[in-house]
Amino acid sequence: MSHQSTAVPPLIITEDNRFWFAAAEQGWLAIQRCTRCHTLRHPPAPCCARCQSFEWDTIESSRRANLCSYTVIHHPRDTAFDYPLVVGLVDLPEGIRLVADIVGIEPDELVAGMELDVTFAEHAHGAVLPRLTRPEVWR
Amino acid sequence: MSGRGFSGVAAIAGIGATEFSKDSGRSEWQLACECVLAALEDAGIGVPEVDGFALFTMENNPEIAVARALGIPELTFFSRIPHGGGGACAPVQQAAMAVSTGIAEVVVVYRAFNERSGHRFGAGPPKFAYSPSTDQEYRNWINPYGLLTPAQQEAFLAREYMRKYGATSADFGQVSVLSRKHAANNPRAWYYQRPITIADHQSSRMIADPLRLLDCCQESDGGQALVVVSTERARDLRRPPAVIRAAAQGVGPQQISMSSYSRSEIERLPEVGVVAKQLWRQSGLRPAELDAAVLYDAFTPMVLLQLEEYGFCGVGEAKDFIADGHLEVDGRLPMNTHGGQLGEGYIHGVNGIAEGVRLIRGGSTNQPAKRVDSVLVTGGSPVPHSAIVLGTDG
Secondary structure, X not given: OOOXXXXXXXXXOOOOOHHHHHHHHOOOOEEEEEOOOOOEEOOOOOOOOXXXXXXXXXXXXXXXXXXXXXXXXXXXXXXXXXXXXXEEEEEOOOOOEEEEEEOOOOHHHOOOOOEEEEEEEEOHHHOEEEEEEOOOOOO | OOOXXXXXXXXXXXXXXXXXXXXXXXXXXXXXXXXXXXXHHHHOOOHHHOOEEEEEOOOOOOHHHHHXXXXXXXXXXXXXXXXXXXXXXXXXXXXXXXXXXXXXXXXXXXXXXXXXXXXXXXXXXXXHHHOOOOOOHHHHHOHHHOOOOHHHHHXXXXXXXXXXXXXXXXXXXXXXXXXXXHHOOOOOOOOOOOOOOHHXXXXXXXXXXXXXXXXXXXXXXXXXXXXXXXXXHHOOOOOOOEEEEEEEEEOOOOOOOOOOOOOOOOOXXXXXXXXXXXXXXXXXXXXXXXXXXXXXXXXXXXXXXXXXXXXXXXXOOHHHHHHOOOOOOOOOXXXXXXXXXXXXXXXXXXXXXXXXXXXXXXXXXXXXXXXXXXXXXXXXXXXXXXXXXXXXXX
């Protein structure tokens, strides 16, 4: 694997998710919001699962996350990452969940509920996407 | 809406497989043809009588290719079910519905691949992952961060289950040890005569923490086929019918393939609950009345979660249920008596259906001493799910 290019599939950009990746490129974390009932949703979808409205806008997330679950990946390895690779599932205070790689924190420091910041960094194929890091300041 | 319309009307009359290996040395198409012929031979049904196929969408050998190669003259029913091993039991439901409505009379289910010597599911995304479509769009939210394989995607659930209920890696390892014990007594199994201990499990290398190598099923080459006919017809055939008492599919709320992470409790499998309630309604059975089970075991934690979702034990209690010996051959619910996909081979769950048939016929290499009148066979999770209940005739 190490002599090959990454196996990470290129992003599948559609009319339903283009706004989210465009925001990420600008370094802000967008959350889709139904303009009728104000329910937030992620991952994006064309329709509100609560009121079925197709009308939506976005809000910007606080990017202050709490760790819900995580894994430390040892095998198989892909050229796009350094291993062991830590990947987390986090709760955002807005009430949605997000998956991203965790950088700069040793696996034995990880504990459910711990605070993490959502930052942005270049990932496979040059895509700028969320990354989870130690909070910069006490909050 | 009773859903009992086809309960008991159709049966599995034949099973047939190739050997399960790591390098079959022949084409997937040939494997498919070989296992279909073996299943028809087992049933005592001639090739020209086949008029239907029900397959996985992931099956690389189309029904028309197998029909052409075998010289099957006409097909009146052919359908495909998505979601890989999650859908493993759904082609049997398709077949049962086709047979019970008279749309077809002899429906064959098969799954054949070189999943070890060809593309390995554990190596990374499959070829179709690279085709830009809404079907694959879910990968945007997991793959770019390094969750590329099923083990990696299920690890979140396993860790949360451990945290919430105090389960340990060794608790997951009980499933591996049991499966390998059963496989050790099954000559078809890749791990025939190669049992393991809990120490072997605990010293196996980490794949996606908390999942170790011995929490992961095998990757296999091989083919498995099943022949479904009416129960009435099956009574006149070579083998005792394995009657399809119930067959169901299920999708739960906010379902995403392998990554339904927005659910409040990621360690639960609501799609399994959707299937379970249909099975009990169709069959008239309760969980405690099942005599044996073949639970989909791509990864050991999902066996614990399924035991709970199907109601064999309480939530969080699966580790104790297993430790108490209930899944042993002489236990209350003998499980994966063929060795499972951890021990026998990984034919995407379809080899487990064949073991369900053997248990009903009384012919498992680990046949329980007690009478076996009903067996639950399940597909995979955490993806859209399917399962069947097989029973003796009468």
